[in-house]
Amino acid sequence: MPEKRTRMTHNEISMAMDDVDTPIVQDSPRRYFVRLNLSERIQHLIFVTCFIMLALTGVMVWLPEKTFHFLGSAKETVFLVRSLLHRIFATIMILVCIYHVYYLIFKAAGRRWFKDMMPKVKDINDFGGNMLYLIGFRDEPPEFDRFSYKHKLEYGALIAGMTLMSVSGIILWSEYFWDKFIVDIAALIHGMEAVLACLALMIWHLYEVHLRPHKFPVDNMWLTGVIDEAEMKEEYPLHYKKIMSDPELQKIYLREGSKGSGQKTDSINA
């Protein structure tokens, strides 16, 4: 680290933090691996914001009346703002998802994402192997590719949940147009699926990126988009090997020196 400079950039701070955890040999340039590119990070950021806002504005419907007594006469305004916000963020979320479908079909990075995300037989074996490893029957975890079975399950759940939530939400939004029976089903599914999504997210995703040792309090990959070599080797060894043996993939996934995913600057780490 250059001692002379008084202010460090965000990347430098996080690098300094990393250095404490995983000391690396200083004379070879540090290598970083892209997990999320800029577009994916922006999609994720918008999605997260929408999800949190939707969960907050949605859960207010189910809370008991006494919870809101402290609001007094502002209750009505809060409720109306709540319904408006819920619809606005729902629309943004659906638009992001539509863009994501466009991204999967028409962008090279998106097509790669889709290809890597497809479920394979290997995932079932990986799951079995990983369970054995977790329980303690094996010493080594299976070698994961770019997306492990965990990512695929979560992504699949997201697609299914998002479809159900959007369809049922739109039905509820245009309720008078439908048979009351269909509205009832939509309301039931919308509520149940919301509970499922929130619980799943809290237990699965929140643990992976926040509570897990080495990642606490937050894995900043969702902002920087890259992880360092040690983490790459440990968590996605198969993908690491693939990248190292293929110069084409290296162009896409490998960044040297800087932790920023977009640009290549070798000077910082000198």
Next chain:
Amino acid sequence: MKHNRRKPTRLNTRWPVFFNFVIPAVVCFFFFIGIGYAQSDASPDEENCLICHRYPRMGRYDEAGNKRVYYINDQLFAKSVHGKLRCKSCHVDLDKIPHENVKKVDCSIKCHLKDPSSNREFSHRGMVEKYENSVHGKGVNRQKKFPEDRPTCAYCHSNRSYNPYAGFWGKSEALSRETLARCQGCHTDKAWTEKVYAHFTHRLRRRRTQDEIVKLCTSCHEDKQKMARHGLEAISTYKDTFHWILVKYGVHNAPDCITCHVPVGYTTHEIRPRDDAMSPINKNNRIKTCSNQGGIQNCHPNATIKFAEGRVHAYGTKVQLMAAADKTKVSGNEEESLLIVRAREEITQSELFHYRVLSLISLFYKIFIGLVVGFMTMHQLLVHRRIKRNARKEDAHDAQ
């Protein structure tokens, strides 16, 4: 005072301020307070009932052990709708003291007050007759079962006018005072104007908030046993609807019980069963009710027949009984069997089907959520344990 100044005594030369101003001021103060009391006591008590009933502690415990309060606040009573009536106009046959054979007040008797529109003796009789024919009434010849369950006039009409009239216009007290002041420009009898003003404004807006209406109706309709002996199901199901959520947040014009069961053009005293063609929740009248035509707010202006015909409350006891009908025998206890009989008449096959589908979805989700959350928790706990174990191993390795 003038007299005092001309011939000053020794005392009031020494204490001029005290004798010339303070004592007269104190005297005047008490005098005017006295006048104030005298005016507020002006309500006519010709029968002299207040000689006893003015004492706030007056009351007794009745045979059932309930506390009965016999105190009358005459100032509040004077401001109430019935403030001009004598006590004995309604409480008839109370000539002996202590009172014997006290009858309940009958709202359908004649009041000996002239109705200004017809110049005849005023009576609530017409309204009471309508009411006795409605679902809530005891029937014209009192032939309906369990008359003690049925609400009397005073059950809903708790005399809220005992409260000061301020605030009849909702939260805007200023508006109320301002309007009243305009009336009093011509109608100089202040007490009379206040009463008439209260009488009108009282009917210009709803007396109970949505929340209060729901509380009033559910005070009976949530009682499962009471409902079951009339072949009705308890309506806790209303609180599963989005209508209740709006009421919960106090949204303006939120749909409470009477929004649908007594919409514009109907009266609360004439609520009818839903298979009656005059009922607003009869299937033929549903569209009109849902779109609340003529009301202040159009609730579902675009409602289609399919939407309006659907079930509003969540599926309750009757459908559950129907769904389990094969197992339940009608020869159970009387109340339950009445519910089953009524359920068989009222619940259609399509409703039963809808109920079954909804419960299946609900059951599926409950199991699915349990499984998913259980699996995830187990998985993450295992991951956590393994990571900790690896860390311990590494530490041990480093120590060696």
